[in-house]
Amino acid sequence: MSDRRLRELGWYPELEPMLAEGRKRGLQAARVMAASRTFSTLLAGDGRQLKSRIPGRLHHLARRGGLLPVVGDWVLHRPGRPGREGVVDAVLPRKSAIVRQAPGRAVPQVICANVDTVLIVTGLDQDYNPRRIERYLALVGGSGAEAVVVLNKMELCRDLERCLNEVRNLGCPAVLPVSALRGEGLDALAPWLRKGMTLAMLGSSGAGKSTLANRLLGEERQVVGRLSERDGKGQHTTTQREMLVLPGGALLIDNPGMREIQLLQETTTLEEAFPDIVELGRACRFTDCRHHREPDCQVKEAVASGRLDEVRYQNFLKLQQELESREKIR
């Protein structure tokens, strides 16, 4: 029988038989708060944080399809003697996994596990982009987690009804308008913030994820992305906690891997972001004109004559450059 405290950390009954077997061998269950290749920071049922080593055996098994711990995983571990680190014995089956399918890599990389809900955070300012929301929904759709679209900065939106309908029509029933800044609309998140439920956030830079996280944490001016915890003695602990326990008992995962997913989900084509410039470019002398230093470029011509905004043109060049450097990484 698992105790209530494990359930409050997101434990689910399907794991019960494995824990029963493990206990016979002196193993305990704990949840992964932060993970590297060699160590995991674990949260135990009694609320203690423990450091646990990943043994070579797990790396060996991983090469044949076994699991290595990621944030949000449940593991069985053998606790160390007082003051000593323990050892992770097994990673328990996942009920959901957020994966990053890196271009050019055959095997998708798991970013975090056992997430119940992914909050897709979008600002209702220039960040608002239904096509990007659609891509996020597709990503979450295959993960086993539920998607909730949070339309942030609602006070900036002139036609909220239209945006709500537009997003609902993408096939997502849960669409919540909020203002993280003003603290409005956040009560509607309550069903997904119950004790023991695990959340993660996706959304482009500036959408308001940190502002929302701080609201949910109920603490002011805390930079969630790089939160460094202090232990009881007022010392900085060495590992970064990537899973935070919210005041109501829900767990919020915030880790660098999610940022990488975001980048991959951002605008991926120039056509999508700058259709006007692509259109102008059809009249350039060279069909492969990059609208930068080429002669007889209609895009530069349009900037010179004031038909195309200079700032917009500069942004185009920036994105073009970024996409090209991304190509090189692949």
Ligand SMILES: Nc1nc2c(ncn2[C@@H]2O[C@H](COP(=O)(O)OP(=O)(O)OP(=O)(O)O)[C@@H](O)[C@H]2O)c(=O)[nH]1
């Ligand atoms: N008007 C308005 N501004 C908001 C709201 N929520 C956040 N902002 C502002 O939007 C800006 C970006 O907010 P962040 O919370 O840092 O956004 P983020 O998604 O965490 O961005 P990254 O850390 O770059 O990923 C800040 O200036 C916030 O004050 C809102 O509800 N309304």
Ligand SMILES: [Zn+2]
């Ligand atoms: Zn051109």
